[in-house]
Amino acid sequence: MQNVTKARLQKEGWIKNIRKYKALYLMVFPGVLYFIMFRYIPLGGITIAFQDYMIFKGILNSPFVGFKHFESLFSYAQFWRVLKNTAIIGLYNIVFVFPVPIFLALLFNEIRNLAYKRTLQTIYYVPHFFSWVIISALTVQFLSLSGVVNSVRKWIGLEALLFMQSEAYFRLILILTSIWKEAGWGTIILLAAISSINPEIYEAAMADGASRLRQMFSITLPLLMPTVVVLLLLNIGNVLDLSFDQIYNLLTPMTYPVGDVIDTYVYRVGIIQGQYSATTAIGLFQSLIGLILVVFFNSLARRYQEEGGLW
Amino acid sequence: MNTRLRGLSNKLFIVFVLICMVIVGCSNNSGGNAPKETVKETGKEVEKEKELEKEKEIPYVEIWGNNGNFKNALEKDSPYSKWMIDNVGVGYYSPLVPWEGGTAYIQRLNTRIASNDLPDAFVPWQGIEGTLIEQGALADLTDYLPKYAPHIWNAIPEDIWNVVRTSDPTGKGRIYYLPRVELYQSYGAFIRQDWLDRVGKKVPTTKAEFEDVLQAFLDQDANGNGDPNDEIPISGREFGRWMDVLFGMYGVAMWEGFPMWDIYEGEITYSGVTSNMRDAIVNLRDMYAKKLLDNETFLNSAADWSAKMNSDRMGAWFHINKNTTGPLDQLKEINPEAHLVALPVPKVDGYEGFVTHKRINRPEFVIANKGEETVINVLKILDWIHDPANREENIYGVEGVDHEVVNGEKVLLPPDFEGNSAKIVGNFVFDLDSLLVQLELESKGVDAETVKIIEQRNQIVKDNQAYSKSIAGDGLTASVYEGYADIQNHTSYQEVMTKIIIGDYPIEKFDSFVEEWYKSGGEEVTKRVREWYAQASK
Numbered sequence: 001m002q003n004v005t006k007a008r009l010q011k012e013g014w015i016k017n018i019r020k021y022k023a024l025y026l027m028v029f030p031g032v033l034y035f036i037m038f039r040y041i042p043l044g045g046i047t048i049a050f051q052d053y054m055i056f057k058g059i060l061n062s063p064f065v066g067f068k069h070f071e072s073l074f075s076y077a078q079f080w081r082v083l084k085n086t087a088i089i090g091l092y093n094i095v096f097v098f099p100v101p102i103f104l105a106l107l108f109n110e111i112r113n114l115a116y117k118r119t120l121q122t123i124y125y126v127p128h129f130f131s132w133v134i135i136s137a138l139t140v141q142f143l144s145l146s147g148v149v150n151s152v153r154k155w156i157g158l159e160a161l162l163f164m165q166s167e168a169y170f171r172l173i174l175i176l177t178s179i180w181k182e183a184g185w186g187t188i189i190l191l192a193a194i195s196s197i198n199p200e201i202y203e204a205a206m207a208d209g210a211s212r213l214r215q216m217f218s219i220t221l222p223l224l225m226p227t228v229v230v231l232l233l234l235n236i237g238n239v240l241d242l243s244f245d246q247i248y249n250l251l252t253p254m255t256y257p258v259g260d261v262i263d264t265y266v267y268r269v270g271i272i273q274g275q276y277s278a279t280t281a282i283g284l285f286q287s288l289i290g291l292i293l294v295v296f297f298n299s300l301a302r303r304y305q306e307e308g309g310l311w
Numbered sequence: 312m313n314t315r316l317r318g319l320s321n322k323l324f325i326v327f328v329l330i331c332m333v334i335v336g337c338s339n340n341s342g343g344n345a346p347k348e349t350v351k352e353t354g355k356e357v358e359k360e361k362e363l364e365k366e367k368e369i370p371y372v373e374i375w376g377n378n379g380n381f382k383n384a385l386e387k388d389s390p391y392s393k394w395m396i397d398n399v400g401v402g403y404y405s406p407l408v409p410w411e412g413g414t415a416y417i418q419r420l421n422t423r424i425a426s427n428d429l430p431d432a433f434v435p436w437q438g439i440e441g442t443l444i445e446q447g448a449l450a451d452l453t454d455y456l457p458k459y460a461p462h463i464w465n466a467i468p469e470d471i472w473n474v475v476r477t478s479d480p481t482g483k484g485r486i487y488y489l490p491r492v493e494l495y496q497s498y499g500a501f502i503r504q505d506w507l508d509r510v511g512k513k514v515p516t517t518k519a520e521f522e523d524v525l526q527a528f529l530d531q532d533a534n535g536n537g538d539p540n541d542e543i544p545i546s547g548r549e550f551g552r553w554m555d556v557l558f559g560m561y562g563v564a565m566w567e568g569f570p571m572w573d574i575y576e577g578e579i580t581y582s583g584v585t586s587n588m589r590d591a592i593v594n595l596r597d598m599y600a601k602k603l604l605d606n607e608t609f610l611n612s613a614a615d616w617s618a619k620m621n622s623d624r625m626g627a628w629f630h631i632n633k634n635t636t637g638p639l640d641q642l643k644e645i646n647p648e649a650h651l652v653a654l655p656v657p658k659v660d661g662y663e664g665f666v667t668h669k670r671i672n673r674p675e676f677v678i679a680n681k682g683e684e685t686v687i688n689v690l691k692i693l694d695w696i697h698d699p700a701n702r703e704e705n706i707y708g709v710e711g712v713d714h715e716v717v718n719g720e721k722v723l724l725p726p727d728f729e730g731n732s733a734k735i736v737g738n739f740v741f742d743l744d745s746l747l748v749q750l751e752l753e754s755k756g757v758d759a760e761t762v763k764i765i766e767q768r769n770q771i772v773k774d775n776q777a778y779s780k781s782i783a784g785d786g787l788t789a790s791v792y793e794g795y796a797d798i799q800n801h802t803s804y805q806e807v808m809t810k811i812i813i814g815d816y817p818i819e820k821f822d823s824f825v826e827e828w829y830k831s832g833g834e835e836v837t838k839r840v841r842e843w844y845a846q847a848s849k
Contacts, residue, residue, distance in 0.1 A: 055427060056446040072794070077831035078803075145607055164610050165813060253550060253805035254609060254813060269796040276425075 049280040062277075069281035078260070086261040089247075090239040092171060097178045098235055101186030102228060106216055108187060109194050124184025135181050136249035139173065140164055165254040173250060174259070178243070193227040194220060226308065229301050233310050237294040240286045262286060371402040372688050375420065375433035376676075376735040377410045385732040390709045398701075399691040405430075405735045412613060413437065424448075429679035432689040435488065438789025438799065440677050444487045445480045445790070450678045450686045453486045459687050460694040466740045467492050471670060474786035477847045478674075489693065490786070491675035495743035496668050498567075499775030500556035500654035501635060502627040505646070506533040506542075514652060518560065518594075521657035525603040528626040534646065536623070545598075545627045546605035548616045550805050551812075554608070556629045557598075560657050560664040561591035564782045569801055571667055572784025572840055579783045579844045581837065583804040584825045587662070592821060594659075595812045609809045627654055632772045633746070639764045651767055653774035665780035675739040696738055702745070705738065706752050722756035743776065783844060791839040795832035803828060 018025055044059075049069060051062040073079060104124070111117040127135065143149055143163040150160040163169045197220065205215050244263040251259045262282060270279030294310070301309035371387055384407040385391060392402040409415040417436045423429060424439075429448060443449050456464045471492060476484035502514060502524075510527040513520075525544035532539040547554030552568025559565055563582045564573035570583030582588055598604040605611070605619070619625045621641035635651055642649035656664040678689050696705055707714045707721045712731055714721045747769065754765040792799035807824040810816040829837075 054446045055424060056448050077827065078797070140610065144610070162606065162610065162813075165809075167815070252609060253802075253809045254815065256802070256806045268800050268802065275796070 046280065046284060048277050049284050051277055053277040053280075055276070065277075069278045070285070072278065073282055073285065076265075078265075081257070082260055082262055082265050085259060086240050086242060086263075089171060089174060089242055089259075089261060092175055093178065093242070094232070094235055094239065096175050097182070098232065100179050100183040101190060102224070104183055105187040105190035105194060105224075106220060108191060109220065110212065110216070121184070121187070124187070126184075127181045128185035130181070132181075132243065132245035132249050135177055136246070139177055139250065143173075164250070165252055167255055167258045170250075170255040170259045174246065177246065177250070181246075189231065190224060190227060193224055197223050226305070229305060229308055230310060233294060233297055233301065236297050237290045239293060240289050369396055369400065369402055370684065370688050371404060372431040372685060372692070374403050374405050374676075374689070374692075374735050375408060375416075375430040376405065376733070377416070377434065378405075378407060378733045378735070379410065380728045381407075381726075381731060381733040382729055383407060383732040385735055389732055390712045391732070391734050394709050395692050395695070399695045401688045401691050403692060403736070405732070407732075429681075431681060431685050432676050432678045432693075435674050435677050438792065440478070440488055440674050441480070441788065441790040441793070443677070444478065448680055449487050450680045451485045451487060452489070452678065452686065452690075455683075455686050455690060456486065459690040460697075462694050462697040462699070463489065463690075463740065466697055468494075471786070473849075474671060474847050477786070477843055478788035478790070480790055487677060488674035489676045489739065491672040491739045492670060493668075493672050493741050494670060495741060495746060495772075496666060496776050496779035497631055497633060497672070497741070498555065498629070498666055498668075499632040499771065499778070500627060500629045500656070500666070501632075501651050501771060502654040503533070504650040504652045505535075505648045506626050509533050509535055514654065515657055516655050517658045518660075522598070522603060525598075525626065526601070529602060533626060534623045535648075536646075541624055543605045543619055543625050544603045546611060546616060546619060546625055547608045547629070548611045548613060549609055550801075551609065551808055553616070554604075554629055555666060556654065556656055557595060557604070558588070558591045559666050559778075560659050560662065561594065562587045562662045562664060563591050564667050564784070566667045566669055566782075570804060571669070571782050572787055572844075573667075573782040579841055581828075581833065581840075583801065583808075584828055584833065588808075589818070589821050590662075592808055592811050593818055596814065596818070599812050600814065604812075606813075609813065623649065632775045633750075633768070635768045635771055636764050639767060643760060643764070651771065653771045656778045664778070666775070666778045668779040668781045669785050670781060671786035692736055696736060697740060699745075702748070703752065706749055708734070717756065720756060723753060743772075746772070783848075784840070786847065787840065788843060791836055791843060795836055798828070798832050798836050803831075 047059060048062070050064060050066055051059070052065050052068075053059070053062045076082075108117060108121060111120065141147055145160050145162065149163070153160055163173065201219055201223075202215055205219060210218065240262060242261055242263055244267065247259060247261055248264055248267065251264060266279045266282050269275050269282075298309040298311065371392070385403070385405040387402055387404045389404070392404060396402045408419045413436045416434075417439065420430075420433065420436065420439070424443070429443075435443070440449065467490065471490060472486065473484075475486055475488065475490055478487060479485045504514070506528060507514060507524065510524070510531045510533050512524045512527055515521040515524045527533070528542050528544040530539070531542075533542045545554070545557070547557070548568070550568060555565040555568065563585070564571040565582065570581060570588065572579050573582055574580070575582070575585045575587070595604060599606065599608075605625075607615070611619070616628075617638070620628055620638045623642055623646045632653075639649060639651060656666060658664060676689075676693065678686050695701060707723065710716065710721075712724070712727075714723050716722070750765065750769050750772070754762055757765070789799070797803060803824060807816065807820055811818055811820060
């Protein structure tokens with residue numbers, strides 16, 4: 001099929017091809033335009049990472065300084081701490097947060113009462129629509145001296161504990177709040193993928209006497225895997241791109257040693273000091289790491305899965 | 312059917328391509344002049360029809376500042392703008408930018424800066440003026456001030472202008488900002504006299520008495536509500552902010568929770584790395600362990616902190632003395648006996664305690680470099696406010712908005728946060744005498760309850776003056792921090808200070824922090840500050 005199209009394309013030329021499939025081209029055109037305008041043209045802005053960019057002089061007139069901003073990033077006293085925290089939290093997000101929606105989607109899928117299922121799904125979607133400011137304020141209240149957790153601790157005779165200012169609990173709080181806010185929302189794509197599984201497969205399995213659990217593990221999960229892998233790869237690409245809003249709102253100086261990440265550092269340097277070049281350099285560095293990881297894991301996915309990976 | 316459909320899709324395709332070409336064409340040109348000009352012209356024509364020549368005559372300037380709790384933008388036809396048009400012939404407007412301790416404001420301001428569209432005049436925040444001056448984005452005010460803002464020019468002492476001149480990065484000593492000048496001590500600590508009465512203690516003056524009082528607040532039912540466990544002796548805010556007196560008693564120059572530069576061992580030094588700071592932290596760690604210092608201090612947001620104060624749970628605190636009417640207003644609802652007095656800086660043996668006084672509180676306004684007309688229009692408004700002849704009119708504001716006339720006398724109205732907008736521009740040069748006159752006028756015609764509160768406040772303002780000390784780093788230009796964001800933001804100081812106080816780190820960590828601080832840029836910044844000081848104190 002692909003070969004036929006290719007051959008025909010070569011024979012008849014691309015103009016004829018466009019004329020022939022104009023409806024398809026028409027449909028793809030807005031998407032292509034979007035990517036050119038909002039994804040490719042702004043890439044030119046990367047140049048400011050190599051300049052001492054001044055807003056009022058613009059890209060064309062700002063002095064070119066080469067790798068100065070990269071050097072100052074790597075020589076920043078806390079660079080390794082910030083990078084380590086970013087990598088660890090990113091890893092935790094993939095190991096602990098990423099699987100939760102899969103688990104949740106499988107559970108939702110087993111609910112037979114439609115009304116109950118819809119209600120439950122809606123309840124799980126709700127936290128997604130709250131901003132991190134609200135979620136973190138709730139979390140801080142929940143864990144404060146007069147909050148629910150410490151009231152229970154006092155009731156059973158334990159000392160009150162300020163979790164928010166403890167290094168030991170900070171990353172756990174990040175994971176739990178991430179799950180709380182996004183796990184329900186994350187099931188949407190997965191449920192759509194599950195609903196596209198051919199029901200005949202289930203019918204055949206049932207005829208062979210497969211239990212509900214057996215069906216889940218031998219049909220739903222394996223057929224869901226390609227979607228999961230694509231989602232995983234997309235996540236890995238953003239592994240160093242943590243949720244700034246979440247961390248910024250939960251972070252205190254007392255948890256800097258475990259929670260100060262690239263994004264909070266960028267905020268201090270960039271937004272507060274207005275150093276656009278330095279922050280662009282950091283962003284470029286983050287993207288580069290992301291790109292390397294995606295290419296690596298994509299090749300792994302292609303090796304171990306038929307038609308696996310993003311490309 | 313099929314051919315008709317195909318024809319339709321053909322036409323649709325052409326129309327679509329045309330629309331896209333228009334969009335692409337326009338977006339490519341939006342930076343250029345041609346399309347903008349046409350839009351402007353048609354817009355002007357419409358306006359001309361409506362407003363005729365009036366629009367041409369009245370210039371408007373856009374001014375950004377602290378909106379406080381007001382929920383409305385200041386429009387061109389707002390009462391305040393009309394008020395200024397009546398007085399100086401210049402109107403002004405301001406969008407609703409939330410303040411939130413300055414963080415929300417600076418984000419919005421940075422967005423405007425990034426799009427190369429500065430407001431005509433604005434409050435610069437966190438040293439943003441430094442980079443803007445360097446790039447020529449702000450107007451040089453030196454030559455305009457004596458002529459167009461004589462009242463501001465004369466109200467501010469010359470030595471303060473000299474410090475302002477040091478912020479010129481070219482070293483030519485030009486003036487780029489209007490400073491907020493406080494010639495009196497606007498900060499101070501306060502303690503609840505009614506709590507002291509209930510636990511049978513006097514206002515403490517030494518460290519030992521102070522701790523004794525705080526212990527009594529903690530142990531007894533100081534607020535008299537029947538529950539001896541809900542009292543918080545003293546509290547501060549996240550990042551160790553708003554508890555300056557607890558550092559100041561050890562001679563630490565601290566301003567709103569940020570360590571300042573002052574003379575230590577004969578040279579201007581960052582107070583965050585001095586032995587005074589070390590000793591203050593040791594004491595605070597002790598207070599924290601005894602629960603004399605609120606154990607939630609470093610998690611308190613501004614709202615949490617005020618809530619504790621306003622709900623009659625906090626015995627002592629540090630803030631802006633003029634604003635103590637706020638919590639007192641709230642407290643009278645819960646506890647009619649609430650009585651607040653000034654808390655002296657507790658005397659610690661071997662230390663000269665004080666509350667930091669910065670005469671230059673911060674740069675209050677800068678004007679964008681958009682030409683002479685903008686500078687003059689902004690200065691006209693600001694100078695009118697600072698003309699002593701207009702003092703009373705300034706305090707009473709606009710009739711129906713800020714005051715009403717009862718029996719021929721002007722009576723101030725409580726602020727209507729829902730219905731009105733903030734004034735944005737106001738007096739920014741304060742001395743004690745004119746402040747007291749203003750406070751006096753404010754209490755005219757209000758009810759007896761409010762008079763009681765205002766009198767308490769006025770006494771606190773007077774009593775706080777005794778503990779004030781000006782610091783050497785007053786008016787330090789933000790450009791000394793260039794390239795050292797973490798030093799400017801006090802990042803590692805805040806980490807080590809909070810962690811020692813809550814007991815996570817041993818005090819020895821402070822010594823390694825000092826070493827680290829100097830190594831990671833502190834040396835260079837200290838060098839710059841000392842050069843600046845040599846120039847500023849000339």
